[in-house]
Structures are given as C-alpha cells and as structure tokens.
Amino acid sequence: MATSFPDPTGDRWDWFSDAAEKLGSRTGWSRRGLAVGLGVIAAAALPPIHAVPVLLVSFPCLIWLINGAPNWKRAFWDGWWFGLGHFTAGLYWIAHSLLVDLRFAWLIPFAVLCIPAVIGFYIGAVTALARLAPAGVSRTVVFAALWTCFEWLRGQLFTGFPWNSIGSVWAFSDIAMQLAAYVGILGLGLLTVFASASLATIAKRKPTVRWRQLIPFIASVVILFGVGGLRLTVGEPVQFEQNTHLRIVQPNIPQRLKWLRSRRDEHLQNYLDLSRGSSDRPITLLIWPETAVPFVMTRDAKYRKISATAAPENGLLLTGSVRTTDRNVKPFKIWNSLHAVSPRGEIVMTHDKFHLVPFGEYIPFSRFLKTHLGLEKITAGRTDFSPGPGPRTIKLMNIPSFSPLICYEVIFQDGIIGPGERPKWLLNITNDAWFGTSSGPFQHFAMARFRSVEQGLPLIRAANTGISAVIDPYGRVIRKLSLNTRGKIDSALPSPLRKKTLYSSVGDMPVLIIAITVIIALIWRRRRDDQP
Structure with a gap:
C-alpha cells in the first residue's frame, strides 16, 4: 500500500480555506441549521455563562456564510437565522414571566420565538449589507460597524430593546469593562465583533505572511485589556460619602x-x-425594591405609617410602589413609582417610571390588540401603566443627589440622566422575580454595572429576589446579595468620580459617526471597483 505524505510546498493552513469554502457553500436546511446553531453558540458568551471564546467560532463562521452567499438576499437570511438562534437562546427567560399567571402560558411559543424572529431582522440587515462590501478585512470591518449601528437602532426603534448588547459579554472582567467609560457598551461591542470576526481572514488562500491575519485580533485584545488595566491602575481611588450609610433590603x-x-x-x-x-x-x-409594598402607598395611610416605622431616624425610606389616581377620577391612571417616605409617614418625593415594558406594563397598539385579539398586559389589572415625565436628578435632605432607574430603564445607555445638575449616584430598583432562576436576572445585573462604568457614577441596586448590590463608579461590585437570597446590605455610599467620563460627555455619537463613515466608504469602494 502506498503511503502518502503531505506536500512540503503546501500551506498547512489550507484546511481553514477548505473548511470556509465548504461551510459557505452549504444550502437548504443544512445552511439554515448551521446559522441557527452559530447564533445559539454566540449566546453562550452572554451573562451568566460568559464563554467569550465561542465568539471566535461563531462570528468567523458567519462571515464565511456571507462570503459564500451568492447575493445579498441569501446573506440576509443567513443573518436572520443566526439572529433567531442567538436571541432565542439569549431571551428564553421571557417564558418564566408568562408562567407566573398561567392564563398567559399559551403565549410562551409566540414570545420565545416571535420576539427573536423580529429582532433577527436587525442581524439580517447587517449580513445583507456586509455582503456588499469587499471580501476580506474590509468586509469584517463593515460587518462590525453594521452590527454596531443596528444594535443602536435596536435600542431606539419601537420603544427600544437593547437587552444583551454584545459588549455585555465582558461583564465578568472588571478590566475589560473599562473601555465603556470612553466608547460606551456600544463601542465595546464594536471592538468585540471586529476582533472575533477578523479571524475569518485566516481562511484566505496563500496570504503573503499568514500571521499578519492575526494582527487585528491581537491589536483589539491589547486595546481592550491595556486601556482597562491602565484606567484601573492610574484612575482616581474610590471614596465614600461619610454621612450617607445605606441599607438595601x-x-x-x-x-x-x-x-x-x-x-x-x-x-x-x-x-x-x-x-x-x-x-x-x-x-x-x-x-x-420596585413595587415593594403590597398596597398603594399614596392611598393607604395605615400601611404607609407602618412602613414608615422602618425609616431611619433623620433619614428616609426609598421604596417602590404602585401609584394610582383616586377611583372617582376619570380616566383612572396607574404608575410604577418610587417614593421617599419620612419617619412620620409623609411622602416627600415621588418619581414615576418613564420607560415602560411593552406587554408587561402596557399593551402597544392597544386599540387593535385589546379589542380584536383580547390581549392583556401580564401584570395585574386591566389598566395600562402611564409613563412618567422622564429622567431627572432628585435632591433630598441630607442625601447626595441621585437619578432613579426603575426596572429595565437601566438597560438603556442613553437617556438615564435628565437635564440640569448631574447626579452623584444612580439608583436602580427592580423586581426580577418575574424571571425566576434563569439568565435574565444576571443579564439585567450586568447591564446595570455598565451604566456605572459609562457614567463614572456608583449604582445602588435593590432587587426583590436579587441581585441587589453596591457598585462603585468603575462598575466593580463592592457588596451584593445573590439571586434567590433573603437578606440586607449595609454599606457606605461610594462617591462619584470627580472627573466625568468621556462617554458621559459625548455619548454614542462618535462611535456611530465612525461606524457609518466606514460603512459608506468601504461599500462605495466596492461599487467603484466593480465598475468597468
């Protein structure tokens, strides 16, 4: 039997090229199943698993699918199937909220599949447009820039749903999170997608020097951990407010x-x-935490007085509560509110949640969905919650000024601080009991930490079933109570950083402008080169 030996003149890396071409040439359900699987794999990088290395497989393979797509339409569906798998795996916890009241259990298949199917169109648009860019590094750059732009759009359109921004995969690393102080979680996601997707170029046949294909990846890692490590090393030390001592329940x-x-x-x-x-x-x-008291604080004087007995002497109780108009007031309205209650039982401040949860606190397109389909919001009562006026800085006696964020308002990186004086700290009250023991509470907590990094402000979090925590202005957890734990946290209030972060001054616009400029330039270059 003849023995075959590898060709000494061949490139031992050619098997990458062969694999990329074979993967990109798949058709039918084999191709669709592969795209779904890659999306599911990418979801493993999200909290609480944080298997970030899986992105080094999922994103390069998605690029190879784009490369193998005969046209932009095929590339669109590659991205859509990827998005379906990614968001189904990342948002499965929505099913838990529909099991609290079994009347809504029938909605589980629709919620778990329809929501990812809709959001998947954002990823489809990314891959379709990336197909128009030149293959190679240029396509990788355009892909990352497009991902960033459409992730921003996902947080803006149809009330916005920026849950599980790809930058949140770094919540396990205090060092890696620090880049968000300069470019936000959006910019961190841009670098993450680019670094991962850039490895697709190792499949290029016969490159002049193979190791050069790794330069974008290596440079991205150096930037990520170099900037973060430097900020934590030379940044100002965290101080604490000497006269403000908290108890979180x-x-x-x-x-x-x-x-x-x-x-x-x-x-x-x-x-x-x-x-x-x-x-x-x-x-x-x-x-x-959010809606802590099982009564309407503004209307039930008896229970309000009892609650006030827990308020510290010369201090205040901050509590979430449902707030309503009087029953004889038409139209009847209801709010998800935060109250400050004095030891005498007086409500000295009220703030209403302004970014409501669709289908949870109100029914969008209610005239059609309620009248013709009979849909109800999953929280108790038939009346939709009313939104508050918006973010604001609250000043209370003997307490540093703060900006309250109720429940999932904390997942939005912009619009969390109102006009006027900048707050000294952020308060996030929430009730994640809806999501049970799932990835939902961990993902919610991770996004809250990024708000601290971006703004350079400490964040205090009170959650019914967890995760409650004291977070310093670098996003580091000082103290916390784990999920499904009963307890309390006593801590001094961390002080804000004296110098504002770059991101708190400029927001997402610089990252978006750079991304859009790159997209236009490289796609236009492809069009110009294709002209005879």
Whole structure:
C-alpha cells in the first residue's frame, strides 16, 4: 500500500480555506441549521455563562456564510437565522414571566420565538449589507460597524430593546469593562465583533505572511485589556460619602405570592424585620425594591405609617410602589413609582417610571390588540401603566443627589440622566422575580454595572429576589446579595468620580459617526471597483 505524505510546498493552513469554502457553500436546511446553531453558540458568551471564546467560532463562521452567499438576499437570511438562534437562546427567560399567571402560558411559543424572529431582522440587515462590501478585512470591518449601528437602532426603534448588547459579554472582567467609560457598551461591542470576526481572514488562500491575519485580533485584545488595566491602575481611588450609610433590603418574595391579599401583612413584616436591627454605623437611607409594598402607598395611610416605622431616624425610606389616581377620577391612571417616605409617614418625593415594558406594563397598539385579539398586559389589572415625565436628578435632605432607574430603564445607555445638575449616584430598583432562576436576572445585573462604568457614577441596586448590590463608579461590585437570597446590605455610599467620563460627555455619537463613515466608504469602494 502506498503511503502518502503531505506536500512540503503546501500551506498547512489550507484546511481553514477548505473548511470556509465548504461551510459557505452549504444550502437548504443544512445552511439554515448551521446559522441557527452559530447564533445559539454566540449566546453562550452572554451573562451568566460568559464563554467569550465561542465568539471566535461563531462570528468567523458567519462571515464565511456571507462570503459564500451568492447575493445579498441569501446573506440576509443567513443573518436572520443566526439572529433567531442567538436571541432565542439569549431571551428564553421571557417564558418564566408568562408562567407566573398561567392564563398567559399559551403565549410562551409566540414570545420565545416571535420576539427573536423580529429582532433577527436587525442581524439580517447587517449580513445583507456586509455582503456588499469587499471580501476580506474590509468586509469584517463593515460587518462590525453594521452590527454596531443596528444594535443602536435596536435600542431606539419601537420603544427600544437593547437587552444583551454584545459588549455585555465582558461583564465578568472588571478590566475589560473599562473601555465603556470612553466608547460606551456600544463601542465595546464594536471592538468585540471586529476582533472575533477578523479571524475569518485566516481562511484566505496563500496570504503573503499568514500571521499578519492575526494582527487585528491581537491589536483589539491589547486595546481592550491595556486601556482597562491602565484606567484601573492610574484612575482616581474610590471614596465614600461619610454621612450617607445605606441599607438595601432584599426580601426574596416569589412573584406568585407577592400580590396575594392574604399575604399582605406577612410580606410587610418581612420588610420590617430586614429593615430593623443594628448596624456598624447609623443608617441614613433605607432602600426597598420596585413595587415593594403590597398596597398603594399614596392611598393607604395605615400601611404607609407602618412602613414608615422602618425609616431611619433623620433619614428616609426609598421604596417602590404602585401609584394610582383616586377611583372617582376619570380616566383612572396607574404608575410604577418610587417614593421617599419620612419617619412620620409623609411622602416627600415621588418619581414615576418613564420607560415602560411593552406587554408587561402596557399593551402597544392597544386599540387593535385589546379589542380584536383580547390581549392583556401580564401584570395585574386591566389598566395600562402611564409613563412618567422622564429622567431627572432628585435632591433630598441630607442625601447626595441621585437619578432613579426603575426596572429595565437601566438597560438603556442613553437617556438615564435628565437635564440640569448631574447626579452623584444612580439608583436602580427592580423586581426580577418575574424571571425566576434563569439568565435574565444576571443579564439585567450586568447591564446595570455598565451604566456605572459609562457614567463614572456608583449604582445602588435593590432587587426583590436579587441581585441587589453596591457598585462603585468603575462598575466593580463592592457588596451584593445573590439571586434567590433573603437578606440586607449595609454599606457606605461610594462617591462619584470627580472627573466625568468621556462617554458621559459625548455619548454614542462618535462611535456611530465612525461606524457609518466606514460603512459608506468601504461599500462605495466596492461599487467603484466593480465598475468597468
């Protein structure tokens, strides 16, 4: 039997080229299944798994699919199938919220598949337009820039849903997160996609010097960890407010039990027991989570007085509560609110949530969906919540000014700080009991941490079932209570950084302008080169 030996003149890396061409030439359901699988694999990089190296497989393979697509239409569907797999795996936790009230369980297949199917069109647009760019490094650059632009659009259109921005994969690394102080989570995502997708160029046949194909990846890693490490090394040390000592309460009440009238007194006593007790330093601010009290704080004087007994002397209780108009006021309205309550039971401040959750707190296109399809919001009651006026900086006696963010308002990187005086800290109250023990609460927590990095402000988080935490202005967790844990956190309030971050001054616009400029320039170059 003859023995074959590898050709010494051949490139031992040619198997990458062969694999890329074979992958790109797939057709039918084999191609669609591959794209879905790559999207699912990419979702493993998201919190809480943080398997970031999987992006070094999923994004290069997606580029190879684009390269093998005969036209932009085929490339569009490659991206759409990728997006379907990616967002289904990343957003599966939505199903948990529909199991709290079993009347909505029938919606699970629609929510788990239809929402990713709609969001998948953003990824389809990315791959379709990337197909118009020259193959090679130029296509990789355009792909990353397009991903960034459409991720921004996803956070803006149809009320916005920027959940699971690709930059959030770095929430496990305090060092890698720091780049967001300059370019935001959007810019961090741009570098992440470019670095990962750039490895697709190793499939180029007979390059002059093979290792040069790794330069974009290596440079991106150096920038990511070099900038972050330098910022944490030479940045100003974190200080603490000497006269502000917090107590954060996490009662861990399951969502199915939360609004039972028969459990009202038990739930309130749970809060009171956790709120009272000694501390190393006198508590000046007590914080309860979103819709903490099982009654309408503004209308139930009896229970408000009982709640106020937990407020620290010469301090305040900050608590989430449903707020409504009086029953005889037409139209009847309801808000998701934050109240500041004095030890005497007086409400000294009210702030209403301004960015409501579609289908959770209101039904979009309600005249059609309610009337013709009979849809209801998944929270209790038939009345849609009303939005508040918007973000603002709140000043209360003896407490540094702060900006409140209720529930998923914290996932939006822009529009979290109102006009006027800049706050000294961010407050995020939430109730993630809706999502059970799933990836949802971890993803929510990761995005909250990025707001601290971007703004250079500490963030205090109070969550019903977790994750409650004290986060410093570098996004580092000082103290926290894990998911599904009952307890409290006592901590001094971290001070903000004295110097504003670059991102807090300029926002996303520089990254978007650069990305759009690159897209136009490289696609135009392809068009020019194709002309006879």
